[in-house]
Amino acid sequence: MYSDFDYTYDYSVIEFTSIGKNGAIPKRVVFTETELDNVYNLAFGDIDENGEIDDCRISDNGDRNKILATIVKVVDDYTLKYPNRWIIFTGSTKERTRLYRIAVGLNLEELSRKFEIYAFVEEELKLFTKNMEINSFLIKRKND
Amino acid sequence: MINFMIMEKVLRIKSDFFDQKVTYTYKKELDKLKGRVLAPKKLEEANRLLRNLKTPLPK
Numbered sequence: 001m002y003s004d005f006d007y008t009y010d011y012s013v014i015e016f017t018s019i020g021k022n023g024a025i026p027k028r029v030v031f032t033e034t035e036l037d038n039v040y041n042l043a044f045g046d047i048d049e050n051g052e053i054d055d056c057r058i059s060d061n062g063d064r065n066k067i068l069a070t071i072v073k074v075v076d077d078y079t080l081k082y083p084n085r086w087i088i089f090t091g092s093t094k095e096r097t098r099l100y101r102i103a104v105g106l107n108l109e110e111l112s113r114k115f116e117i118y119a120f121v122e123e124e125l126k127l128f129t130k131n132m133e134i135n136s137f138l139i140k141r142k143n144d
Numbered sequence: 145m146i147n148f149m150i151m152e153k154v155l156r157i158k159s160d161f162f163d164q165k166v167t168y169t170y171k172k173e174l175d176k177l178k179g180r181v182l183a184p185k186k187l188e189e190a191n192r193l194l195r196n197l198k199t200p201l202p203k
Contacts, residue, residue, distance in 0.1 A: 003164055006171035013174050013182070030182040034190050039201070041190040043183030053183045069162070076161050077168075086201060088190045114161070116202065123198045136193055138201075 001069035011081055014074050015047070020061030027067070028053050029074050034088065039138075042089035044071060055092040068103050076114070079141035090136035097134070104137065105130040115139045 006015045012032070018025040026047040031040045045055030075087060091097030101119075104111060108130060111117060118125045119134035128137065155168040181187060 001162055001164060001166075003166040005166060005168045006174060007168045008174040008177065009170065010178075013177055014168075015171070015174065028182075032182060032187050034187065034194055036191075036194045036201070039190075039194060041183075041187050043186040045183070055183060055186060073162060073166060077157060077166075088193070090186070090189060090193075092186070110161075118202065120193055120197075123193075123196045125197065125199045125202065136190070140202075 001066055001073050005074070011078055014078075016070060018059065018061050018063055018067060020059075020063045022059060022061045025059045025061055029071065031078060031085075031087070038084060039086045039088055040082075042071075042075065042087050044089075045092070064099075068100075072111075075139070079115070079139075083141045083143050086138055086140045088136055088138050097136070100137065101132070101134055104128065114142060116142055 002016045002018070004016060007013065012030065014029045016027055016029075018027050028045065028047050030043045030053060032043065034041050043053055043055060045053040046057045046059055048054040048057070079085065079087065089100070091100050104117065108117070108128070116139060117128040118138040119128040119132055120136040120138065121132065121134055125138060126132070128134070153170045156165050157168065158165045
């Protein structure tokens with residue numbers, strides 16, 4: 001995982017740099033308030049030439065797993081700071097959502113010790129299980 | 145216990161998920177993004193899902 005981050009005072013924006021075969025690529029993770037109280041949207045992507053998130057770009061930097069682990073780390077730390085917030089996240093494409101589903105599924109036992117993990121299935125929320133066909137995730141830190 | 149005191153410019157955090165310390169550096173320029181809707185399409189998609197949700201959020 002990457003280990004050097006820049007952050008805002010409220011931790012709503014975190015940036016780091018992907019280093020790989022295509023060079024150094026700046027990345028941004030954003031947590032944004034949604035219309036529903038206490039639910040925050042997680043967006044992630046490259047920072048484009050205009051300083052905006054481009055979550056559709058395929059940077060192909062050869063560090064996909066490292067990036068995924070970094071996002072987990074950022075979410076881990078964000079939910080430590082805001083333990084009562086729900087985080088919703090979706091891949092920017094069906095393929096990316098599938099990638100996230102596989103990654104969460106492979107690490108479900110470990111992740112479930114720390115997070116409540118729900119999935120949007122059609123228009124319902126269900127506890128996430130491996131191989132479930134989903135639209136998006138909704139997670140929250142388990143509070144002791 | 146992790147402390148996120150924002151007065152500190154640099155935070156070094158180790159969590160039980162990964163056996164690796166990470167460093168968070170407060171970057172004042174990023175605060176200028178406050179108030180801007182970042183990743184608006186993603187946000188709209190999230191809001192649409194939440195609006196159409198037929199089950200309540202878990203307690």
